[in-house]
Amino acid sequence: NKDGSKREGTLQMAKGGDHRMIGTPFFIPTDVPCYMCDDIPCVPVCPSGALDEMSVTGEKGELDINQARMGLAVVHKESCIAFWGIQCDACYRACPLMDEAITLEYQKNERTGKHAFLLPIVQSDVCTGCGLCEKACVTEEPAIFVLPVEQATGKAGDHYVKGWDKKDQLRAGDRKLDEIETKTERSEQEASDYLNTEVEY
Ligand code: SF4
Ligand code: SF4
Known part of the structure; x- marks a missing residue:
């Protein structure tokens, strides 16, 4: 610490009763989050290799903590006071990747007509899971x-295609957007035509 005192370490090794696989490294953000040290000192000293150096190594072989994916921050809208309309940006300001991993989204308060919401939105492709936001939350x-x-995270499934997204459109193959058939031909039969089919009397 700046005052010369020793800071409690982030990582703990799971033991019996921690409800984790024994021997795996973990941390509790509300106790001590990951401070995203540039030199990532925990990785080279990891005795088991559980902290994977390659996953935090950039193209030029440099260590890059911004590539870490220790978890993903999630906002619970019902308890976040910014979603109530009360000004709060503690998590946004605590984030080492401010304006990248957490952005603030402006929304008009339609109920009052004259107030605004500034909502913390986590960008899942950037968040490292360091937990500094969790520690800072008020x-x-x-x-x-x-x-x-x-x-x-959830998964929509590869069969959903965003027709307005050129990259996603390519996923559907070489076909152009207006060639993608999304209509199913309507049956000429009545519902009753299907009843009792395959039933023998
Ligand atoms: S865990 Fe929170 S503070 Fe850390 S990168 Fe993600 S959003 Fe930012
Ligand atoms: S710190 Fe962030 S998540 Fe917590 S109440 Fe404030 S805006 Fe919401």
């Missing part, structure tokens, strides 16, 4: 918290 229990990436 609510009684953090309204923003880090979850394992697989628990914090």
Whole structure:
């Protein structure tokens, strides 16, 4: 610390009763978050290789903590006071990737007509999961918290294509947008025509 005192370490090694696989490294953001040190000193000393150096190594072989994906921050809208309309940007200001991992989105308060919301929005492709936002959150229990990436994300499925997104359109193949058939031909039969089919009397 700047005052010369020793800061408590971030990482702990899971032991029995921690509800994690014994021996895996973990941290609790509300106790000590990851401070995203540039030289990532925890990685080279990791005895098991659980902290993967390649995952935080850039194209030129440099260490880059911004590539870490320790988890993903999620905002619980119902308890975040910014979503109530009360001004708060503590998480946004605590984020080492301010305006990249958390952005503030302006929204008009339609109910009052004269107030605004400034909403914290986590950008999932940038957030490292460091937990500094969770530590900084002002609510009684953090309204923003880090979850394992697989628990914090869903998956729409490859069969959904954003027709307005050129890159996504390519995923659908070489066809041009107006060639993609989205209509199903309407049946000429009545619903009753289907009833009792395959039933033998
Ligand atoms: S965990 Fe929070 S503070 Fe850390 S990068 Fe993600 S949004 Fe920013
Ligand atoms: S610090 Fe907490 S309450 Fe404030 S904007 Fe961020 S998530 Fe919402």
